[in-house]
Every structure is written in structure tokens, then in C-alpha cells.
Amino acid sequence: MKYYSTNGKAPIADLHKAVVKGLAEDRGLYMPERIKKLPKEFFDTIETKSFQEIAHTVADAFFGEDVEADALKKIVYDTLSFDCPVVKVKDNIYTLELFHGPTLAFKDVGARFMARLLQYFIRNTQNKQVNVLVATSGDTGSAVANGFLGVEGIHVYVLYPKGKVSKIQESQFTTLGKNITAVEVDGVFDDCQALVKSAFMDEELNHHMKLTSANSINVARFLPQAFYYFNAYARMKALGKADNLVMCVPSGNFGNICSALFGHEMGLPIKRFIAANNANDIFYKYLQTGKYEPKASVQTLANAMDVGDPSNFARIYDLYGKSHERISSLISGATYSDEQIRETMRQCYAETGYTLDPHGACGYRALQEGLKDNEVGVFCETAHPAKFKETVDNIIGGDIQIPERLAAFMRGKKQSVEMTKNFDDFKAFLMSR
Numbered sequence: 001m002k003y004y005s006t007n008g009k010a011p012i013a014d015l016h017k018a019v020v021k022g023l024a025e026d027r028g029l030y031m032p033e034r035i036k037k038l039p040k041e042f043f044d045t046i047e048t049k050s051f052q053e054i055a056h057t058v059a060d061a062f063f064g065e066d067v068e069a070d071a072l073k074k075i076v077y078d079t080l081s082f083d084c085p086v087v088k089v090k091d092n093i094y095t096l097e098l099f100h101g102p103t104l105a106f107k108d109v110g111a112r113f114m115a116r117l118l119q120y121f122i123r124n125t126q127n128k129q130v131n132v133l134v135a136t137s138g139d140t141g142s143a144v145a146n147g148f149l150g151v152e153g154i155h156v157y158v159l160y161p162k163g164k165v166s167k168i169q170e171s172q173f174t175t176l177g178k179n180i181t182a183v184e185v186d187g188v189f190d191d192c193q194a195l196v197k198s199a200f201m202d203e204e205l206n207h208h209m210k211l212t213s214a215n216s217i218n219v220a221r222f223l224p225q226a227f228y229y230f231n232a233y234a235r236m237k238a239l240g241k242a243d244n245l246v247m248c249v250p251s252g253n254f255g256n257i258c259s260a261l262f263g264h265e266m267g268l269p270i271k272r273f274i275a276a277n278n279a280n281d282i283f284y285k286y287l288q289t290g291k292y293e294p295k296a297s298v299q300t301l302a303n304a305m306d307v308g309d310p311s312n313f314a315r316i317y318d319l320y321g322k323s324h325e326r327i328s329s330l331i332s333g334a335t336y337s338d339e340q341i342r343e344t345m346r347q348c349y350a351e352t353g354y355t356l357d358p359h360g361a362c363g364y365r366a367l368q369e370g371l372k373d374n375e376v377g378v379f380c381e382t383a384h385p386a387k388f389k390e391t392v393d394n395i396i397g398g399d400i401q402i403p404e405r406l407a408a409f410m411r412g413k414k415q416s417v418e419m420t421k422n423f424d425d426f427k428a429f430l431m432s433r
Contacts, residue, residue: 020212112143140215190307
């Protein structure tokens with residue numbers, strides 16, 4: 001499989017280059033030259049297959065031409081050492097729980113897969129160490145850091161906005177040590193992402209050290225997230241509720257919904273999609289107007305979605321031939337204020353007993369307001385509500401139990417490097433490593 005850049009000015013790459021390099025030379029995002037349709041027989045019996053079996057079939061369609069069969073199967077099965085179950089919340093609304101991995105967030109799937117695939121590609125090279133740069137607005141940092149922790153030949157730098165991630169999230173990547181360095185940037189997520197992108201484009205820095213990204217700009221991070229949409233369809237089909245299925249994805253940098261759309265292009269029979277935003281409503285406004293106008297991100301309760309210029313919009317735009325009509329016919333949008341998020345969390349808990357995190361609350365509300373007759377909706381619960389314990393407890397008047405996995409992180413000692421949002425300062429730091 002070959003990969004091209006969304007900006008159309010970079011050389012065609014193979015999977016090895018796309019994964020190790022992360023971002024194309026023209027600052028575009030890599031896209032596979034074709035998307036393989038899965039056979040009808042696969043979907044006819046999908047409900048009889050396990051999550052790992054389903055994921056392996058999907059992975060083979062994406063990566064099978066470039067990774068040895070036994071190695072790919074091992075990567076998939078090792079990645080998915082946990083389930084992503086579908087849970088009923090109301091009669092026509094179900095949640096896809098994506099928080100059963102090591103860091104209790106959906107990004108465990110993509111991060112664990114990428115760590116294993118990157119290690120596969122560098123295992124026989126004698127090159128100097130690979131350095132992974134990742135910007136995080138919340139859960140990406142912890143998932144990537146833990147996915148790569150202790151992996152030989154790889155060092156990870158996690159850039160995060162100072163004071164703008166929850167203490168629990170912060171503890172998951174600032175207490176690890178070993179091959180993980182946390183960089184605390186005096187700015188917002190978009191500043192962190194800009195530093196990462198600028199680093200990839202700096203010739204001197206790239207000559208000094210081998211760099212790649214583990215954000216959803218990397219094909220090995222976002223594509224594996226398609227696995228759990230196929231699994232959700234299988235589980236809903238087993239319940240006899242897959243005929244008019246609507247998938248609602250809380251959306252920030254748009255890697256998650258982008259992977260779902262790739263699944264749809266492979267034949268996944270989802271009727272339509274809803275992108276649920278917080279107050280950062282750039283995509284929502286694009287759907288209304290046809291104009292994509294990025295702006296500075298706004299800080300909200302659903303902090304992992306605080307993105308003002310979602311990178312993966314470029315992939316969605318490319319996937320549908322830059323057609324606003326095609327995009328808006330398949331995807332609708334929703335946007336919610338912090339007060340609406342609070343209201344939704346309280347209402348859902350009171351009516352159903354189900355505890356939403358702030359991100360999942362956007363998805364749940366979008367389905368409540370947007371489902372049509374005879375439709376069944378599944379929304380992604382992207383992180384365990386305990387990761388936002390203080391916020392969630394205050395809103396629902398409860399006392400969420402913190403899982404031991406989270407508690408263990410919180411007992412660790414914080415280690416971070418303070419950084420300005422000036423690229424020259426960040427470059428000087430990396431050049432000194």
C-alpha cells in the first residue's frame with residue numbers, strides 16, 4: 001500500500017515511511033492510496049466473531065501488504081488485550097465503552113497498536129533512536145506514554161498545555177520516567193500541536209534526531225481506531241439493532257470519527273454519523289456554511305476536545321473529494337456549552353444511573369436530540385469518568401470510585417520540563433538531547 005499527502009506536494013510513501021515519519025514533507029497528512037472493501041460474507045457473520053478476530057480482518061485490509069501475517073496478528077491480539085463493550089443506556093441509545101484499556105481511554109487502542117507497529121519497523125535497523133513527539137489535550141499523552149513505556153529504541157516526548165489537563169490525566173504521563181519525558185507548555189493544545197508540526201519541518205532538528213508523531217496525524221494511530229466501530233456494529237447486530245445504526249463520536253482533533261469514516265468506506269453498514277463538539281464548534285460551523293475557519297481553541301469541561309484547528313479535517317475533506325455536500329449528507333454536527341454538558345450528565349445519571357464523562361455527555365446529548373424514528377444510536381464513552389473525578393462528582397453529586405490503575409499513577413512523583421510556546425526554545429531543548 002502506498003500513501004500520499006493531503007497537500008499533494010510530497011513524494012509517495014510506503015507504510016514504513018508513513019509510520020516512522022508521521023507527517024509528510026509538505027506538512028500534509030498521509031492517506032492510503034486506496035481503501036479496500038471488505039466482502040459481504042464478513043458482515044453476514046460478523047456477530048459470531050470476537051473483537052480480536054474482527055480487528056485482525058480490518059487490520060489485514062489496511063496493513064496486510066506491508067506487515068508479515070504472523071507479526072500483524074500478534075500486534076493486533078497484543079493491542080486488544082481488553083474489551084470495548086457496547087452497553088445499553090436507554091432503549092434506543094447505547095454506549096461504546098472505550099475506557100477498559102491500561103489508561104482508561106479510547107486512545108489506548110491506537111497508541112498500543114502504533115507502539116507495536118513502530119517497533120516492528122525499527123527492529124532490524126541500526127539507526128539512532130526514534131523520538132516520538134506527541135501533543136495532548138488530555139488522554140493522548142497518557143495512552144501514548146504508557147503504550148511506548150519501556151519500548152527499546154524509542155523515546156517519547158509528551159507536550160501538554162500547562163494547567164489545562166486534569167490532575168489525574170497529568171499524573172499518567174508525568175510520573176513514568178524511563179523513556180518518557182513530559183514537556184509542560186505555557187499555552188494551549190494548539191500551541192503544543194504547532195510545536196510538534198514545526199519540529200517535523202525543521203531540517204536541522206531532523207538531521208540531529210529521528211522524529212515521528214504519535215498523534216492521530218499518524219496513520220498507525222488513527223486507522224486502528226476503526227477496529228472498535230466494526231466491533232460495535234457486530235455487538236449491535238447480535239442484539240438485532242443494527243439496521244438503522246447511527247454512530248455518534250465526541251470529536252476534538254477528529255482522528256476518532258475519521259477512523260469510523262474509513263470503516264464506512266470499507267463497507268461498515270453505519271447509516272450516518274454525528275460529530276459531537278463542545279464549544280469548539282469549527283466543524284459544526286463548516287457543516288452549516290461550507291467554510292472551514294479554524295480559530296483559537298476555547299477551554300471547556302470536555303478538555304480533550306478543546307481543539308480549534310482539528311488536524312484530521314484534512315483527511316475527511318480529502319476522503320470525500322473536498323465535497324461539502326458529500327460530507328454533510330453523511331455527517332451531522334452538534335455543539336454544546338459547558339452548562340449543557342453539566343445538565344446532560346446530571347439528567348443521564350438521574351434517569352438511567354449511568355455516569356457520563358464530559359466528552360461522552362456531548363455524544364449522549366447529540367443522540368437524544370438527533371435520533372430519528374426507528375434509529376438506534378451508539379455514542380463513544382471515550383474515557384472513564386473517574387479521570388475527571390472532581391468535575392463529575394460535583395456535577396452529579398456522587399463519589400466515583402477511582403480504579404486502582406488510576407490511583408497508582410496518582411501516587412507517583414511528577415517529573416516535567418517547563419517550556420514556552422516559542423519553537424526556538426523547544427528546538428534548543430531537543431538539540432541538547
